Amino acid sequence: MNKxxxxxxxxxxxxxxxxxxxxxxxxxxxxxxxxxxTIGMAQKGGSVFSFLRIGEDMYSPMFGKKSADIIxxxxxxxxxxxxxxxxxxxxxxxxxxxxxxxxxxxxAGNYSGNEMLGxxxxxxxxxxxxxxxKACQDIGSPKVLNMIMLGKAVKSGVLPFSIDDVTAIMxxxxxxxxxxxxxxxxNWE
Amino acid sequence: MHKxxxxxxxAVAMGAIAAGLNVVCGYPGTPSTEVLETAAKNNDGKLYVxxxxxxxxxxxxxxxxxxxxxxxxxxxxxxxxxxxxxxxxSLEYLGVxxxxxxxxxxxxxxxxxxxxxxxxxxxSFSKLPCFDPSSVQEAYEMIQEAFEYSEKYHTPVFFRPTTxxxxxxxxxxxxxxxxxxxxxPEGFVKDSSKWVIFPRLSFNAHINIEKRNAELSDVFSEYKxxxxxxxxxPCRKGIASHGISYTYVQEALKNKENPAVLKISTPFxxxxxxxxxxxxxxxxxxxxxxxxxxxxxxLIYVCGKYHLNTKILGKLTGNVKTAGENTCDSVYNxxxxxxxxxxxxxxxxxxxxxxxxxxxxxAGCPHRASFYAVKTAMKGQKSxxxxxxxxxxxxxxxxxxxxxxxLCMGAGVNIAQGIGxxxxxxxxxxxxxxxxxxxxxxxxxxxxxxNQADMTLIVLDNSTTAMTGHQPHPGTGRTMMxxxxxxxxxxxVLRGVGLKTVETVNPLELDKAVETxxxxxxEKGVKAVIFKxxxxxxxxxxxxxxxxxxxxxxxxxxxxxxxxxxxxxxEGKVRIDSSLxxxxxxxxxxxxxxxxxxxxxx
Numbered sequence: 154m155n156k157x158x159x160x161x162x163x164x165x166x167x168x169x170x171x172x173x174x175x176x177x178x179x180x181x182x183x184x185x186x187x188x189x190x191t192i193g194m195a196q197k198g199g200s201v202f203s204f205l206r207i208g209e210d211m212y213s214p215m216f217g218k219k220s221a222d223i224i225x226x227x228x229x230x231x232x233x234x235x236x237x238x239x240x241x242x243x244x245x246x247x248x249x250x251x252x253x254x255x256x257x258x259x260x261a262g263n264y265s266g267n268e269m270l271g272x273x274x275x276x277x278x279x280x281x282x283x284x285x286x287k288a289c290q291d292i293g294s295p296k297v298l299n300m301i302m303l304g305k306a307v308k309s310g311v312l313p314f315s316i317d318d319v320t321a322i323m324x325x326x327x328x329x330x331x332x333x334x335x336x337x338x339x340n341w342e
Numbered sequence: 343m344h345k346x347x348x349x350x351x352x353a354v355a356m357g358a359i360a361a362g363l364n365v366v367c368g369y370p371g372t373p374s375t376e377v378l379e380t381a382a383k384n385n386d387g388k389l390y391v392x393x394x395x396x397x398x399x400x401x402x403x404x405x406x407x408x409x410x411x412x413x414x415x416x417x418x419x420x421x422x423x424x425x426x427x428x429x430x431x432s433l434e435y436l437g438v439x440x441x442x443x444x445x446x447x448x449x450x451x452x453x454x455x456x457x458x459x460x461x462x463x464x465x466s467f468s469k470l471p472c473f474d475p476s477s478v479q480e481a482y483e484m485i486q487e488a489f490e491y492s493e494k495y496h497t498p499v500f501f502r503p504t505t506x507x508x509x510x511x512x513x514x515x516x517x518x519x520x521x522x523x524x525x526x527p528e529g530f531v532k533d534s535s536k537w538v539i540f541p542r543l544s545f546n547a548h549i550n551i552e553k554r555n556a557e558l559s560d561v562f563s564e565y566k567x568x569x570x571x572x573x574x575x576p577c578r579k580g581i582a583s584h585g586i587s588y589t590y591v592q593e594a595l596k597n598k599e600n601p602a603v604l605k606i607s608t609p610f611x612x613x614x615x616x617x618x619x620x621x622x623x624x625x626x627x628x629x630x631x632x633x634x635x636x637x638x639x640x641l642i643y644v645c646g647k648y649h650l651n652t653k654i655l656g657k658l659t660g661n662v663k664t665a666g667e668n669t670c671d672s673v674y675n676x677x678x679x680x681x682x683x684x685x686x687x688x689x690x691x692x693x694x695x696x697x698x699x700x701x702x703x704x705a706g707c708p709h710r711a712s713f714y715a716v717k718t719a720m721k722g723q724k725s726x727x728x729x730x731x732x733x734x735x736x737x738x739x740x741x742x743x744x745x746x747x748x749l750c751m752g753a754g755v756n757i758a759q760g761i762g763x764x765x766x767x768x769x770x771x772x773x774x775x776x777x778x779x780x781x782x783x784x785x786x787x788x789x790x791x792x793n794q795a796d797m798t799l800i801v802l803d804n805s806t807t808a809m810t811g812h813q814p815h816p817g818t819g820r821t822m823m824x825x826x827x828x829x830x831x832x833x834x835v836l837r838g839v840g841l842k843t844v845e846t847v848n849p850l851e852l853d854k855a856v857e858t859x860x861x862x863x864x865e866k867g868v869k870a871v872i873f874k875x876x877x878x879x880x881x882x883x884x885x886x887x888x889x890x891x892x893x894x895x896x897x898x899x900x901x902x903x904x905x906x907x908x909x910x911x912x913e914g915k916v917r918i919d920s921s922l923x924x925x926x927x928x929x930x931x932x933x934x935x936x937x938x939x940x941x942x943x944x
Contacts (some may be wrong), residue, residue, distance in 0.1 A: 163699065165922075176347055180513050186347060188511040189477075198907050212477070212592035214510035217670035218688040229695050230912045234447045235688040253910045276691050295921060337668045 154313060155182070155208035157216045161235045162227025163252045164201050167299035171225070172203035174303065177322045178314045179207040189214035198255060200231055207307035207313060211300035223311040225302055226287070228252050236276065245277045246305050248298065257329050281305055309340075316340065325334035346516050350478045350507045351376035353514060354445060357485035359384060360517045362525030362725045364412035364440070367392045367400040369781065370810035371419030372454040372926070374447035378417045379811075382822045389553060391822040393813050396751075396781040397422035401429045401444070407647045408498070409537060411527035413489055417445040420459050421750065425782065427464075432539055433498060434468050435547040440527060442498040444470075446461060447508050450667035456731070458665060460633035465610040469551050471558055472500040472610045476588040478512035484567065484607070486523075495554055504632060506586040506667070510836040520853075535592040555611045567596035567607035570620050573600030574770065578625040580604060582637050587630045589749040590673035601681065612640045614647075621645065626678040629656030632668055641766035655680065666908065679810065703736050706883065706924025707848050708875035709802050713737045713744040714928070715855035715873075716903060717799060719863070725769040726761050728754035730783070733809045734802050734884035741905045752782030757788075759795040769863055770797040777807035777815040779832060790868045791840040799841075799861040799870040801832055804877040812880060813925040836870050843869035850875055884925030888920050893937035900929040904910035 158175065162168045169190055176186045190203035204215045218237045226232030226247045239245065273280055288301045291326030300323070307316050316339055323335050348356065355377045359680060366381045368374070369766045370393065372668065383390040390407075394400035397418045404416040418426065421859045423446050427432035430444070445462070449455040465472030473488045475481035481503055492499045535543070564567055573580075577600035584606045591603060604620040604627075605690050606613070621644065638656035639919040645652055657683065662668075671686055674803035678685050703710050713734075716727070729735055729745035732753065738745035747757050758772035774783045778800055790797060814820040816830035836844045843865055847858045855873065862869050886908075894916060900909050901916065918929075918938075930938040 173347075176511065176513075179346055180345070186513045188513070189506060189509065190511075198704070199701045211588035211598065213510065213586065213670055214478075214506065215670060217593075217686070217692075218676065219686075220670075233693050234696050236693065237688060253912075254699045255702050255905055255907045264697045272691075272694055 154341065155210070155286050156206070156223070156311065156313060157221045158205040158312070159202065159221040159224045159235055159238050160205065160208070160227075161200065161202040161224065161231040162248075163231065164198050165274065166201070166227040166252075167296075168201045168203055168227060169245070171299040171303050173320055174319065175205055175312070177326070178319045181318060181322060182314050185211065187211050187214040200234060202235065223306060223309065225306045227298065227302060229266040230264070233269045233272055236273075239277070242279065243277075244279040244281070244311050245273060246281045246283060246302060246309060247273060248302060249282050250285045250318060265327050281309060286329060288338075288341050292341060294334055297334060297338035298334045301341050304339035304341060343515050343521070343709065344518060345513050347513045348478060348482070349376055350481050350503060350510050351447075352380040353482040353502070353516075354476045354485050354503065355380035356384065356516055358413075358415050358443065358489070358895075359389070359568050360522045361387060361441070361486040361489040362413050362523035363415055364525055364527055365390045365404065365407040365414040366416075367394050368417030368445070369394055369397045369400055369422055369425075370527050370807050370813045371422050371447075372506040373449055374419045374422075374445065375415050376815070377415075377445055378510070378822070379813075381415075382530065393815065393822050395816060397426035398429060401426035401433070404444075405433050405438070405443060407527075407532075408440045408442035409529040411440040411663050413441045413493075413525045415443045416443055418447075419455065420446055420448045420461050421456055422446070423461060423464055425721055425751070430498075431468055434470055434551065435544045436537060436539060437496040438492065438498055439496065440525065441484065441492035443492060444498055445485075445501045445503050447741055448502060448504045448633060451506055453505055453667075458633055459807055460636060462609040462636045463634060465502070469555060470500055470610070470745045471495070471555075472502055472584050472608060474607055474609055475501070475507055476605070476607070477507065478510055478583050478890055479514040480515060480567065481507055482514055487562050495558070496775050500505050503605070503790070503797060504585050510586075511577055524557075538714045559611040559614050560721070562608040562611060563613040565608060565613065565733070567605070568616050569605050569606070569614045570616065571603040571906060572913065573602040575599040577601045578623070578628045579681065580620060580624045581630060581680075582606065582620070582641060583630040584609065584637060585632065587632055587668045587673060590668055590670045591630055591677070593670050593678050594674040604930065606637050607795060607888055609636050609640070612644075614644055616840050617641060617644045618650070619785060621650050624652050626653045626655060628661060628676065629654065630662055630668065630673055630676060630923040631656065643780060675857045697707045700739060701736055702739055702905065703733065703906055704878050705906050705919075705922040706878035706926040707733070708804055708878065708926070709734045710742065710904060710906065711849035711852065711875070711928045712773075712800065712802055712873040712925070713742045714932075715852060716859050717742065717744055717861035719856045721771060723769055724767060725771065726758070726765075727760040728761070728770070728772040730772070730774045730778050731756040731838060732802075732807075734773055734775055737773070739905065751778055752786055752819060755783050755786030755790055755797075758797045759793070761792045762796050766796070771800055772797060772864070773800045773802060774803060775802040776832060777813070780816045780830065784835060787836060787841070787868070795868050796866060797868055798859075799836070799868065801870060801872040803872050803874045805874075806877050808877045808879065812877070832872055841868055844872065845870070846872040846874050847871040848875050849929060850926055852928065868941055878924050878926065884927075886920040886923035887927070887938050889916060890937045891915070892940060893935050895935055895937070897934065899934055900932055903932055904929060
């Protein structure tokens with residue numbers, strides 16, 4: 154069993170934390186895990202990614218293009234940026250809500266994310282869209298986007314563990330008062 | 343033994359602790375910072391941990407501890423080693439008693455550094471053995487071996503991971519606490535014939551160092567991490583690699599019969615005998631390296647020395663790119679070209695133009711206010727703004743555009759002095775952060791005062807080392823041993839070295855900040871303004887600002903003058919992203935029609 158997972162989005166969306174949780178869930182299942190992510194300069198409002206590999210016979214923490222089984226994208230343009238890494242039959246989970254870059258605001262640009270979603274719909278057979286803002290409103294906190302995305306990814310069936318497995322790990326890592334909220338987020342439909 | 347999911351840098355720290363580490367010191371710098379932080383977090387009380395004021399201080403402290411028999415690790419990024427070069431070059435002639443590992447992280451890309459310098463060169467230049475790990479697991483084990491070699495040969499050794507090893511994570515096998523080694527330092531034993539450097543000592547030491555390194559070349563030819571993986575079917579071609587690139591080679595050669603591979607884990611002293619063994623049956627070898635062609639040159643040298651006919655390919659022959667980091671794909675294609683295999687087909691459907699996301703100062707960052715205040719004060723005045731290393735280098739971005747020069751830590755002060763000597767009619771400014779001020783701008787300030795410079799020093803004091811993840815420094819009053827200590831006062835330091843005018847002002851009080859800069863910069867000589875306001879990431883945000891849509895005339899002055907990521911345009915209108923806004927209040931002071939309200943409008 155080998156899975157290459159790519160998480161991506163914009164600094165501050167909780168990508169790195171989600172990657173850690175995914176890794177922990179995989180390790181709990183007895184798999185070896187490797188990962189690599191953006192740290193430093195690029196964090197400040199920049200594009201953030203995390204490569205995560207689960208399985209055996211792995212040497213490098215990063216993988217090449219056309220190698221990801223699943224891309225979990227917290228932002229539409231960031232999904233498109235990472236599409237070259239997706240296997241031809243790979244799955245993409247994307248949050249449909251765009252994050253405006255400062256440069257776009259400066260030039261009064263018109264980036265809305267729709268063009269990106271159009272591209273994804275055209276080029277990705279196995280695409281799952283998530284309205285992150287609506288989902289967060291349903292749960293009642295803007296801070297659960299990462300759990301919503303991870304829950305959707307697990308339900309896609311690509312990852313080698315279940316919602317219960319992730320829930321068990323989550324309960325160990327978040328503060329007790331947030332467990333219920335995160336559980337709801339993981340199970341959001 | 344048990345399994346843990348560790349970052350490479352954490353593995354280095356835990357490996358060093360398992361090897362009986364007594365002292366760890368360093369200066370923060372990406373991608374090295376987490377080594378010392380992890381050691382501090384796992385300090386059982388027996389470890390001495392410090393963020394030194396700069397790398398030179400750390401190297402000297404490390405030397406003193408190692409003279410006294412302690413197992414010592416000094417951590418820094420590659421450019422930090424330049425700062426520590428002076429003690430390092432002499433230390434090699436004296437050697438050490440306790441094991442001393444100099445952990446220097448290199449940064450191919452570069453991803454967050456000024457240079458793509460290769461510490462493997464520094465190893466051969468300083469004649470120090472160098473260890474180059476290729477994975478998180480190997481880093482954990484190799485750091486322990488590095489201490490053993492250091493102690494056995496009484497010499498500091500380099501441990502040189504690169505970014506992808508430092509910041510890669512893996513589930514690895516680590517020792518249980520009861521398997522840790524302990525080292526009890528003997529203490530400093532006086533012997534001036536050993537610890538006091540003089541020409542005679544250096545002459546003798548030089549002879550011994552050369553002898554030892556020749557011996558180490560043989561020892562390293564047997565070292566279990568310098569390995570030849572033979573081809574499974576006959577092949578006259580081979581690959582030589584190292585570090586993270588070696589793992590890309592392994593990925594590329596999965597399910598392949600050949601070629602043979604040489605892995606070099608000790609670039610200095612180079613394992614010559616092993617290299618001869620590898621080269622003797624090969625016609626061509628492709629060297630896959632990051633940064634400089636170190637292995638490639640060594641192999642060319644070995645071919646000359648041993649009269650071998652093997653052709654050595656790599657960066658010098660244009661077969662591998664000369665700059666930037668390698669990837670799984672680039673390495674596969676390098677090998678495919680070399681072997682005559684088919685190249686990867688990686689065509690993807692063309693994407694629509696993607697939004698660019700360059701790094702920017704955070705929403706609420708006080709540096710934005712400081713830059714804007716100086717910019718406003720100097721409007722219409724011929725002026726130059728010398729920047730420095732830290733978050734505030736990002737002040738170069740539009741619309742602030744307030745960094746005209748940036749060279750290395752602390753350089754801005756004397757660059758401003760130099761420009762002023764040639765252009766006396768220009769108002770020269772230098773911007774330096776608080777941590778950088780302590781690290782390397784104090785001597786610059788003394789130099790400027792003594793040599794009658796005419797310039798304004800702006801200290802951006804946010805009470806932390808923000809860029810590398812908020813490490814304490816002498817101005818914070820906290821140490822890595824958890825002590826609360828007297829703060830070193832920047833204003834007092836500047837007055838102490840002879841500045842007559844030093845004013846401290848909160849940059850978020852914009853009018854006062856502008857007025858202060860105007861007044862202070864008009865004086866002759868060296869003078870300073872300290873902009874003091876804590877890093878926005880470290881304080882609890884105030885209520886976010888709101889835009890009164892009835893008042894807003896959509897002039898976009900807030901966006902075009904500040905470039906704050908919390909001010910966005912949505913449906914053609916200027917809005918505040920309340921999830922990012924910290925309520926710093928800068929934009930409300932810039933708005934010409936008072937349309938942006940903060941807490942006072944509540």
